[in-house]
Amino acid sequence: MAKAVVLLSGGLDSATTLAIARGAGFRNHALTINYGQRHRAELRAAAELARSLDVAEHRIFSLDLAGFGGSALTDPSIAVPTEATDGIPVTYVPARNTILLSLALAWAEALGAADSFIGANAVDYSGYPDCRPEYLAAFENMANLATKAAVEGRRFRIHAPLLTLSKAEIIRKGHELGVDFAATVSCYQATDAGLACGRCDACRLRRAGFVAAGVPDPTRYV
Amino acid sequence: MAKAVVLLSGGLDSATTLAIARGAGFRNHALTINYGQRHRAELRAAAELARSLDVAEHRIFSLDLAGFGGSALTDPSIAVPTEATDGIPVTYVPARNTILLSLALAWAEALGAADSFIGANAVDYSGYPDCRPEYLAAFENMANLATKAAVEGRRFRIHAPLLTLSKAEIIRKGHELGVDFAATVSCYQATDAGLACGRCDACRLRRAGFVAAGVPDPTRYV
Numbered sequence: 001m002a003k004a005v006v007l008l009s010g011g012l013d014s015a016t017t018l019a020i021a022r023g024a025g026f027r028n029h030a031l032t033i034n035y036g037q038r039h040r041a042e043l044r045a046a047a048e049l050a051r052s053l054d055v056a057e058h059r060i061f062s063l064d065l066a067g068f069g070g071s072a073l074t075d076p077s078i079a080v081p082t083e084a085t086d087g088i089p090v091t092y093v094p095a096r097n098t099i100l101l102s103l104a105l106a107w108a109e110a111l112g113a114a115d116s117f118i119g120a121n122a123v124d125y126s127g128y129p130d131c132r133p134e135y136l137a138a139f140e141n142m143a144n145l146a147t148k149a150a151v152e153g154r155r156f157r158i159h160a161p162l163l164t165l166s167k168a169e170i171i172r173k174g175h176e177l178g179v180d181f182a183a184t185v186s187c188y189q190a191t192d193a194g195l196a197c198g199r200c201d202a203c204r205l206r207r208a209g210f211v212a213a214g215v216p217d218p219t220r221y222v
Numbered sequence: 223m224a225k226a227v228v229l230l231s232g233g234l235d236s237a238t239t240l241a242i243a244r245g246a247g248f249r250n251h252a253l254t255i256n257y258g259q260r261h262r263a264e265l266r267a268a269a270e271l272a273r274s275l276d277v278a279e280h281r282i283f284s285l286d287l288a289g290f291g292g293s294a295l296t297d298p299s300i301a302v303p304t305e306a307t308d309g310i311p312v313t314y315v316p317a318r319n320t321i322l323l324s325l326a327l328a329w330a331e332a333l334g335a336a337d338s339f340i341g342a343n344a345v346d347y348s349g350y351p352d353c354r355p356e357y358l359a360a361f362e363n364m365a366n367l368a369t370k371a372a373v374e375g376r377r378f379r380i381h382a383p384l385l386t387l388s389k390a391e392i393i394r395k396g397h398e399l400g401v402d403f404a405a406t407v408s409c410y411q412a413t414d415a416g417l418a419c420g421r422c423d424a425c426r427l428r429r430a431g432f433v434a435a436g437v438p439d440p441t442r443y444v
Contacts, residue, residue, distance in 0.1 A: 063285045070332035088370045095328035098368045102324040106317035110292035135367040142360035146320045146352045148310045 001027040003113035004159075005104045008032050008058070010045030012184045012206060013119035013162055016174035018053045020161045021117045023177055028117075030058040031107060033100055035093070036066030036074045041194035045185040052180055061103060070094045073188060080188045082199040088127050089201060091188055097130035101139050105156060109149045114156055121162045121170065136160055167209030175215050182218035195222045223249040225335035226381075227326045230254050230280070232267035234406045234428060235341035235384055238396035240275045242383045243339045245399055250339075252280040253329060255322055257315070258288030258296045263416035267407040274402055283325060292316045295410060302410045304421040310349050311423060313410055319352035323361050327378060331371045339381045346389035346431065348423050358382055389431030397437050404440035417444045 004026035008014045021028050030053075032046040043060060050058035066074035071093040072081070078090055097120065104116040120131040129135060136158050143156045150156060162170050174181065186206045187196035196203050198221040210217035226248035230236045243250050252275075254268040265282060272280035288296035293315040294303070300312055319342065326338040342353040351357060358380050365378045372378060384392050396403065408428045409418035418425050420443040432439035 059289070061286070061289070064283070065328060067281070067283070068329050068332040088373065092370050093328075094331035094370070095324055095365075095368055098327060098365070099321070099324045102317055102321045105320060106287060106315075107290050109316035110290040129370060129373045130368045132367065135364070138360070138364035138367050142357070142364045143317075143320070145354065145357040145360050146317055148314050148316070148351060151310065151351050 001025060002115065003027045003029060003056070003111050004115040004117055005029050005031055005108045005111065005113055006055070006117040007100050007104055007119065008046045008050060009119070010042035010049060010184065011119070011186045011202075012174065012181060013121055013170060015049045015053070015179045015181075015184045016170050016177065017117050017119035017161060018049065018055070019174060019177035019179045021159070022053055026115065028053075028055045029107065029111060029113070030055040031104055032058065032060045033103065034060055034062045035096070035099070036064050041190040041192055042185045045183055045194065048183045049180070052183065059107075063099070065093060065096070065099070068094060080200050084201070084204075088129065091201060092128055095130070097128070097135075098139065101143075101158065105143050105147065108156065109147050114149075114154050115159060116156070117159045117161070119162050120160045121165065123164060123166050133160075133163055136163070166212070167205050168212035171209050171213040171215050175213070191222060195220050197222060223247060224337065225249045225251060225278070225333050226337040226339055227330045227333065227335055228252050228277070228339040229322050229326055229341065230268045230272060231341070232264035232271065232406065233341070233408045233424075234396065234403060235343055235392060237271045237275070237401045237403075237406050238392050238399065239339050239341040239383060240271065240277070241396060241399035241401045243381070244275055248337065250275075250277045251329065251333060251335070252277040253326055254280065254282045255325065256282055256284045257318070257321070258286050259315075263412040263414055264407045267405055267416065270405045271402070274405065281329075285321070287315060287318070287321070290316060302422050306423070306426075310351065313348060313423060314350055317352070319350070319357075320361065323365075323380065327365050327369065330378065331369050336371075336376050337379050337381060339383070341384050342382045343384045343387065343392065345387060346427050348427075355385055358385070388434070389427050390434035393431050393435040393437050397435070413444060417442050419444060
């Protein structure tokens with residue numbers, strides 16, 4: 001079985017991505033990054049999902065992006081918006097996916113893996129620049145110049161199987177693959193017990209997705 | 223004064239790079255990454271160099287790349303080689319410069335800076351793939367698709383002013399710019415007091431560089 005590194009946040013998208021990687025026959029090494037985001041319930045969710053989706057190994061890697069500031073997800077002084085906004089929202093975290101994919105690349109190389117999975121999505125998403133297909137292609141291109149593995153001929157591939165799916169399509173796919181959505185946390189300001197606010201961008205996209213998919217929404221709201 | 227993020231390891235190359243950024247008139251934010259490398263003396267050296275080279279701010283950012291393994295610099299069970307080897311040496315750290323530049327990108331974006339400096343060198347170096355000009359160009363291209371700042375028109379630039387210099391040329395340039403080389407640590411296995419082994423790849427390149435530059439070598443060896 002080929003090894004893969006799967007970025008697992010504990011949200012609905014990354015859980016479905018992990019289920020897809022499992023379905024594709026990879027031996028999965030799940031990587032959760034605790035970067036100082038507010039919603040620590042997500043980290044517990046990630047651990048539960050990793051177990052239920054049969055990973056070979058799950059690592060939680062800590063780094064303090066909160067120290068850099070610049071995002072409502074890491075800076076308590078910036079409020080999480082509860083209405084849709086024009087442009088890129090304040091929940092954007094500077095260079096987040098670049099850092100996550102860089103760490104996935106490092107672990108993949110050390111493991112001897114060529115494949116990494118990320119739940120990036122460019123349809124029902126929040127307008128983050130580092131979720132766009134041209135960004136992911138540029139990262140893959142850079143990665144294939146960066147490593148000893150690439151020089152030796154092991155081509156690094158980023159799989160973003162949700163990239164062109166709507167939130168409803170993601171939910172239907174995860175449902176088919178047996179993802180326990182009750183264990184996922186999407187809310188940007190979930191309580192420590194994992195209750196969702198129901199009002200932030202992530203909650204609104206998730207709730208509308210369940211309605212459109214015709215799948216029962218197991219989310220527990222405050 | 224425009225702000226810049228300067229990656230500062232505590233070695234001779236990054237110290238010279240910081241001096242060049244200072245000479246170019248940037249207000250410098252020095253970033254030192256403690257990634258579990260063996261030679262902690264380098265971190266103290268970085269702090270001393272940051273002070274002597276007038277940075278606006280110096281941050282030491284910790285992340286545990288040792289947990290991923292795969293390098294003699296982070297894994298005590300892999301010996302640091304004392305003779306030149308063919309190919310990429312075991313001191314290569316998987317995806318290291320990609321992770322360092324990603325963190326520099328994040329901090330630059332949060333600071334409102336467009337410029338980052340790295341002491342990468344493609345002449346008298348150890349054959350690391352992530353020191354090549356084509357790699358740095360690919361990172362810059364990726365970065366300019368990754369961020370909110372780029373979408374808003376602030377182009378991110380990587381400066382690698384040592385890229386095409388020999389070690390002797392780097393030493394002469396640092397000497398002209400007043401870098402205190404006695405404060406720099408290059409050795410892959412320096413003692414906690416900062417004494418160099420004199421035998422590893424980094425020590426051999428450094429020692430030969432001082433000889434070729436005709437600059438007195440202040441390195442303290444064990």
